[in-house]
Amino acid sequence: MQYLFSVVDDGTGITGPEVDAAIDVFNDRLRAGGHWVFAGGLASPDAATVVDNRDGAALVTDGPFLESKEYLAGFWVVEAPDLDVALALASAGSRSCHRKVEVRPFR
Amino acid sequence: MTEAVTRAHRDEWARVVSALTRRFGDLDVAEEAAAEAFATAVERWPADGVPPNPGAWLTTTAQRKAVDRLRREAKRDDKHREALVVHEPQPTGADGAIDDDRLRLLFTCCHPALAVQARVALTLRLVGGLTVPEIARAFLVAESAVGQRITRAKAKIKAARVPYRVPSAEDLPARVSSVLTVLFLVFNEGYLATGTGPVRPDLTAEAIRLTRLLHALLPHDGEVTGLLALMLLTEARRPARVAGDELVPLDEQDRGAWDHALIAEGHALVRERLAAGVAPGRYQVLAAINAVHTSARHMHDTDWSQVLALYDLLVRIDPSPVVALNRAVAVAELDGPEVALAVVDRLEPELAGYHAFHATRADLLRRLGRRAESRAAYDRAVELTGNTAEIACLVRRRDQRA
Numbered sequence: 001m002q003y004l005f006s007v008v009d010d011g012t013g014i015t016g017p018e019v020d021a022a023i024d025v026f027n028d029r030l031r032a033g034g035h036w037v038f039a040g041g042l043a044s045p046d047a048a049t050v051v052d053n054r055d056g057a058a059l060v061t062d063g064p065f066l067e068s069k070e071y072l073a074g075f076w077v078v079e080a081p082d083l084d085v086a087l088a089l090a091s092a093g094s095r096s097c098h099r100k101v102e103v104r105p106f107r
Numbered sequence: 108m109t110e111a112v113t114r115a116h117r118d119e120w121a122r123v124v125s126a127l128t129r130r131f132g133d134l135d136v137a138e139e140a141a142a143e144a145f146a147t148a149v150e151r152w153p154a155d156g157v158p159p160n161p162g163a164w165l166t167t168t169a170q171r172k173a174v175d176r177l178r179r180e181a182k183r184d185d186k187h188r189e190a191l192v193v194h195e196p197q198p199t200g201a202d203g204a205i206d207d208d209r210l211r212l213l214f215t216c217c218h219p220a221l222a223v224q225a226r227v228a229l230t231l232r233l234v235g236g237l238t239v240p241e242i243a244r245a246f247l248v249a250e251s252a253v254g255q256r257i258t259r260a261k262a263k264i265k266a267a268r269v270p271y272r273v274p275s276a277e278d279l280p281a282r283v284s285s286v287l288t289v290l291f292l293v294f295n296e297g298y299l300a301t302g303t304g305p306v307r308p309d310l311t312a313e314a315i316r317l318t319r320l321l322h323a324l325l326p327h328d329g330e331v332t333g334l335l336a337l338m339l340l341t342e343a344r345r346p347a348r349v350a351g352d353e354l355v356p357l358d359e360q361d362r363g364a365w366d367h368a369l370i371a372e373g374h375a376l377v378r379e380r381l382a383a384g385v386a387p388g389r390y391q392v393l394a395a396i397n398a399v400h401t402s403a404r405h406m407h408d409t410d411w412s413q414v415l416a417l418y419d420l421l422v423r424i425d426p427s428p429v430v431a432l433n434r435a436v437a438v439a440e441l442d443g444p445e446v447a448l449a450v451v452d453r454l455e456p457e458l459a460g461y462h463a464f465h466a467t468r469a470d471l472l473r474r475l476g477r478r479a480e481s482r483a484a485y486d487r488a489v490e491l492t493g494n495t496a497e498i499a500c501l502v503r504r505r506d507q508r509a
Contacts, residue, residue: 001268081268081270082268082269082270083218083220083267083268083269083270084269084270084274084278086267087220088278103267104267105266105267105268107266
């Protein structure tokens with residue numbers, strides 16, 4: 001079973017080499033436990049561009065789809081046998097990156 | 108005969124649902140098959156007689172119903188075919204001490220990933236065996252809302268794969284605490300029901316029944332014991348707590364009308380926890396406070412210094428303004444209403460919208476002879492109270508002094 005951990009930044013998140021190091025430790029733990037699937041950090045929402053080609057005429061607009069104080073700062077995709085294991089991992093992940101983590105199962 | 112089915116429903120419902128959930132790995136299938144099995148019992152037992160082991164009969168019948176349903180669905184839909192695969196029983200926790208399907212069911216229904224109201228509805232339905240209309244009536248919400256809460260919760264359990272097992276020793280205290288929160292909510296809703304009627308004995312009884320079950324499954328958990336004792340000592344006072352349609356406060360209750368068997372049982376549980384010599388949690392301290400109150404034959408025999416010492420302990424565990432407010436009542440008895448009023452007034456910023464804050468203030472002001480202020484505080488308390496029996500009590504106390 002795979003879960004998406006969305007890292008939510010509400011403007012209070014801190015960054016720096018110490019946070020990066022803590023995330024590296026957490027990533028190593030994911031790999032060692034066989035939970036690692038994929039992960040990535042995202043650039044600021046200011047760098048986002050929205051494309052809408054539902055009508056066959058692509059409309060390109062600057063900025064994020066939703067303007068909000070909270071935004072997606074990164075994500076993990078993890079393999080876990082059940083939600084309790086996923087929540088325990090997310091708890092360690094949240095601690096490592098100093099941000100809230102939303103846990104959502106893949107279908 | 109209906110009595111036999113009713114008794115079996117009370118005693119066996121949770122066992123049937125939990126056993127089926129483990130076998131089929133699906134709460135929906137388990138709930139529906141259990142309901143069908145009990146409906147079959149209503150039809151068959153009057154003619155065939157009550158089977159020697161009603162629980163085993165019900166579980167077997169429910170399992171057949173579940174297999175029938177899954178076969179029917181498998182013909183229509185390939186997705187259901189995998190549900191026919193019998194799930195291997197999950198290995199128990201490392202300590203292996205607790206192995207009861209009902210405990211797994213309780214932990215699943217009270218999982219912290221579910222909203223509290225959903226936990227309450229799901230627990231009453233799947234563990235307590237209450238019907239959706241019964242739950243809706245008890246909480247004064249629409250049936251459709253209760254049905255939706257239960258459906259959504261079951262869907263989340265399935266989609267997010269909430270495991271069907273007793274949590275690991277490491278997670279156990281937090282998870283037990285989540286179960287206790289649900290049981291205490293059910294009890295309190297019965298004890299201080301919103302709307303008309305002072306108490307809902309069906310809800311308090313259900314909460315006690317489920318807490319007894321949890322206590323039987325986790326006999327060494329101090330907080331489970333504490334909550335059971337707290338409920339028993341509170342329930343024991345129920346016969347004296349209401350006169351007509353009016354709530355009777357502790358200091359005016361006829362103590363002879365208390366249920367002394369429940370008090371003895373509650374006191375024994377509190378003594379058991381004291382003997383354990385382990386630092387108590389919130390529910391154990393609350394139970395101990397209630398044990399002191401129920402030990403006093405008259406209000407003036409109450410050992411207030413012990414009550415205050417216990418509240419001091421509680422403040423350290425739970426530094427909430429509501430606890431500080433209740434502590435002030437003991438302060439009033441020991442140091443007088445003036446000292447207590449000063450304590451209470453400091454809580455105003457946090458408790459200005461809480462009826463008990465104004466009721467406590469009103470009583471202290473009354474004792475200090477500050478009648479106009481007391482009356483105004485009673486008025487504010489009445490405005491903020493949701494329970495008609497409590498309003499009647501507040502109005503009488505207010506007018507007594509006018």
